[in-house]
Amino acid sequence: xxxxxxxxxxxxxxxxxxxxxxxxxxxxxxxxxxxxxxxxxxxxxxxxxxxxxxxxxxxxxxxxxxxxxxxxxxxxxxxxxxxxxxxxxxxxxxxxxxxxxxxxxxxxxxxxxxxxxx
Numbered sequence: 590x591x592x593x594x595x596x597x598x599x600x601x602x603x604x605x606x607x608x609x610x611x612x613x614x615x616x617x618x619x620x621x622x623x624x625x626x627x628x629x630x631x632x633x634x635x636x637x638x639x640x641x642x643x644x645x646x647x648x649x650x651x652x653x654x655x656x657x658x659x660x661x662x663x664x665x666x667x668x669x670x671x672x673x674x675x676x677x678x679x680x681x682x683x684x685x686x687x688x689x690x691x692x693x694x695x696x697x698x699x700x701x702x703x704x705x706x707x
Contacts (some may be wrong), residue, residue: 590673595696597643598677602694605636606679625680625693629668632680637670640677647672652706667706669695676703 609624609632625632633649640647651668665687669678675698681691684702691702 590675594645595675598640598645598672598675599694599696601636601639601643601645602677602679602696605632605639606694609635609679625683627683629678629680629683633668633670636677636679640670640672645672647677650703650707654705665706667703669703674698676700678703 606625609628622628630649630651633651637647637649647670649668650671651666654665654667665684667681667684669676669681671677675696678691678695679693681689681695681702682693685691689702
């Protein structure tokens with residue numbers, strides 16, 4: 590993928606994340622927790638809509654990580670976007686309290702974190 594498209598995706602990620610962090614009251618009825626914890630579906634849909642306005646048709650992916658796949662023993666679910674082999678995720682850092690060190694914005698081909706959900 591060309592660099593300008595990656596920059597456009599990253600910029601859309603930044604704008605969407607900033608909007609959700611600073612305007613949570615808009616989404617509060619459907620999201621009882623503090624961003625980003627539990628916001629992956631809402632964030633993915635919002636980001637998908639913004640990217641589509643720029644001609645980037647990303648697909649929402651989601652799945653469950655079961656206790657045998659993770660050290661904490663808890664079941665986790667997660668949602669993110671994929672586009673042309675890239676993982677686009679603005680809520681992966683919600684799992685950092687479980688020992689992960691995910692950035693606030695991920696635009697990457699590295700699926701080492703997300704593969705536990707598929």
